Amino acid sequence: MVSLRNITKQFNGVYALRDVNIEFPAAKVIALVGENGAGKSTLMNILSGVYPDYEGELLYKGEVVQFQSPRDAQDRGITIIHQELNLIPYLSVVENIFLGRELMTPWGGLDTPKMKNVAEELLSRLKLELDLDTPVSQLKVGECQLIEIAKALLVESDVVIMDEPTSAISESEVYALYDIIADLKASGKTVVYISHKMKELFTLADEYVVLRDGQVVKQGLMAEVDEQQLVNMMVGRALAERVKCQDRITDATVLQVDNLSLAHPLKEEMLLENLSFDLCKGEIVGVFGLMGAGRTELLETLFGLRGKPTSGSFSFDEQEMSFFTSPNQALRYGLALVPEDRKGDGLVLGMNVRANLSLSVLSSLENLGVLADVQEKELCQQYVERLRIKTATDQQHVGNLSGGNQQKVVLAKYLATKPKVLMLDEPTRGIDVYAKQEIYDLIREQAALGLGVMVVSSELPELFAIADRILVMCDGRITKQFKTEEATEETILQAALPDQ
Numbered sequence: 001m002v003s004l005r006n007i008t009k010q011f012n013g014v015y016a017l018r019d020v021n022i023e024f025p026a027a028k029v030i031a032l033v034g035e036n037g038a039g040k041s042t043l044m045n046i047l048s049g050v051y052p053d054y055e056g057e058l059l060y061k062g063e064v065v066q067f068q069s070p071r072d073a074q075d076r077g078i079t080i081i082h083q084e085l086n087l088i089p090y091l092s093v094v095e096n097i098f099l100g101r102e103l104m105t106p107w108g109g110l111d112t113p114k115m116k117n118v119a120e121e122l123l124s125r126l127k128l129e130l131d132l133d134t135p136v137s138q139l140k141v142g143e144c145q146l147i148e149i150a151k152a153l154l155v156e157s158d159v160v161i162m163d164e165p166t167s168a169i170s171e172s173e174v175y176a177l178y179d180i181i182a183d184l185k186a187s188g189k190t191v192v193y194i195s196h197k198m199k200e201l202f203t204l205a206d207e208y209v210v211l212r213d214g215q216v217v218k219q220g221l222m223a224e225v226d227e228q229q230l231v232n233m234m235v236g237r238a239l240a241e242r243v244k245c246q247d248r249i250t251d252a253t254v255l256q257v258d259n260l261s262l263a264h265p266l267k268e269e270m271l272l273e274n275l276s277f278d279l280c281k282g283e284i285v286g287v288f289g290l291m292g293a294g295r296t297e298l299l300e301t302l303f304g305l306r307g308k309p310t311s312g313s314f315s316f317d318e319q320e321m322s323f324f325t326s327p328n329q330a331l332r333y334g335l336a337l338v339p340e341d342r343k344g345d346g347l348v349l350g351m352n353v354r355a356n357l358s359l360s361v362l363s364s365l366e367n368l369g370v371l372a373d374v375q376e377k378e379l380c381q382q383y384v385e386r387l388r389i390k391t392a393t394d395q396q397h398v399g400n401l402s403g404g405n406q407q408k409v410v411l412a413k414y415l416a417t418k419p420k421v422l423m424l425d426e427p428t429r430g431i432d433v434y435a436k437q438e439i440y441d442l443i444r445e446q447a448a449l450g451l452g453v454m455v456v457s458s459e460l461p462e463l464f465a466i467a468d469r470i471l472v473m474c475d476g477r478i479t480k481q482f483k484t485e486e487a488t489e490e491t492i493l494q495a496a497l498p499d500q
Contacts, residue, residue: 404435
C-alpha cells in the first residue's frame with residue numbers, strides 16, 4: 001500500500017530522519033515504535049502531507065506521490081489521528097466532527113439533522129454518548145480524543161495513522177477502538193499504530209517498525225519478538241529493574257479528606273459523593289477508575305479549581321481547614337497539581353524553558369518589582385540538572401521539547417513551589433517507555449523526600465509499579481482501597497465497574 005524509500009528530513013541542519021526505508025502493506029496493522037524524538041511524528045507528518053518537502057520517495061499504491069497538505073493526503077485516502085487534539089473549543093461536537101466536510105441540503109444550507117445522525121452513529125461505534133450540541137471545551141480530554149477518532153472515521157481512508165489513540169480513553173472505549181481497527185484491517189485498510197503501551201502493540205499489530213535517532217533499526221513480525229526485545233531495540237539499552245521501597249512512608253498524615261461531595265454545576269447530579277481517604281508523608285497513593293469516575297474532578301477539587309464542595313471536611317498537614325478555593329491558595333499552603341493536559345494547562349508553548357519553569361514562583365524571584373534574572377537562571381539550572389531535562393539551552397521553546405521533557409518541565413514548575421503534597425494526573429500520558437521510567441524515578445524521589453504523592457492513571461501496570469496503595473473510583477465514589485501488593489488487575493477492574 002505505502003512504501004517509503006530513502007526518506008530524509010532535516011530541520012536547521014539537524015537530521016530528524018535519515019535514509020528511512022519502510023513498507024506498510026495493505027490489510028495489516030503496523031506498530032511504529034521508538035522513544036520520543038526518534039522521528040515517528042516527522043515520518044507520519046510526511047506521510048499525511050504536513051511536511052511536503054523532504055528527500056527520497058513516497059510511493060502510494062505503486063505511484064510516486066508528494067502530498068502538499070493534510071487535505072491533499074486525505075483526499076487521496078490517507079488520514080492521521082493526532083495525539084495532540086485538533087478541535088475548536090467553542091464549536092459543538094457535531095460541528096467539530098464535520099468541520100471542513102459539512103453536509104449540505106439541496107438548497108445550500110447545512111443539513112444539521114443528517115450530520116447529527118451520522119455523528120451519533122460514529123460515536124456509538126466508539127461507545128460514547130454525548131450531547132452533540134455541547135461545546136468541546138466542556139468535555140474531558142478522553143472524550144475529545146474519541147471525537148478526534150470519529151473525525152478520522154468519517155473520511156473513508158485506505159491508510160489510517162493512529163498516534164497514541166488510547167492515551168486518554170477508558171478501557172471499554174479501548175476495546176471499542178480495537179473492534180474498529182479489526183474492521184479496517186478486514187476491509188483491506190492499512191493501519192499504522194503508534195503507541196508506547198506494549199500490551200496494545202502485541203494485541204493489535206501484525207508487524208513492527210522500530211525507529212531510533214531518525215533511522216530504522218528493524219522491521220519485522222510481532223510474533224517473532226517479545227516486549228523486552230522491542231524495548232531494547234527502541235532505547236538501545238536494557239532498562240534497569242526498579243524496586244519499590246515503602247520504608248519512606250511515615251505515620252504523619254499530610255492530607256485527610258472526609259465525606260467530600262461535589263455537585264455538578266449545571267446538572268442535578270453529583271460529581272463526587274462522600275469520598276473519604278488519607279495520605280501520609282512519603283506515601284504514593286494511586287487513583288484508578290474508568291472515564292467519568294471522577295478522578296480528575298477529585299484532584300481539581302482539592303486544588304481549588306472546582307469551587308466550594310457541597311460538603312465534607314479537610315485537613316492539610318495535620319491542620320483542619322476549609323477546602324482550598326483557588327490554585328494560588330493551594331500552592332501557598334503546599335499542595336501542587338501536575339495537570340493531565342500538559343500542553344493546554346501546564347505549559348505556555350510559545351515561551352522558553354526558563355520562563356515556563358519559573359511561572360509558579362515569580363513572586364519569590366522579584367526584587368522591587370523587577371524579575372531577578374540571575375536567580376531565575378539559577379533556579380532553572382537547578383531543576384534542569386535535578387530532573388535531567390534534555391534541552392540545548394534554557395532559552396529553547398518548550399514546545400520544541402519531547403513529550404517526556406515537557407512533562408519534566410511541568411513537574412519542575414510545581415516542585416519549585418516546595419509542595420508538601422504533589423498530585424499528578426496521568427503523568428506519563430503519551431511519553432516513551434524510557435521517559436516513563438525517569439518520571440517514575442522522580443516520583444519516588446519526591447516521596448523519599450517526605451512528600452505525599454497522589455497519582456491518577458488509567459494504566460494499571462503504572463500504578464502497580466509506583467503506588468503503595470490504590471484507591472478505586474466509580475461514579476464519583478471510592479468503591480475500594482487496596483494495598484498494592486494485595487491487589488490484582490481483576491480485583492481493581494471489578495471495583496471500577498458501575499453497578500457494584
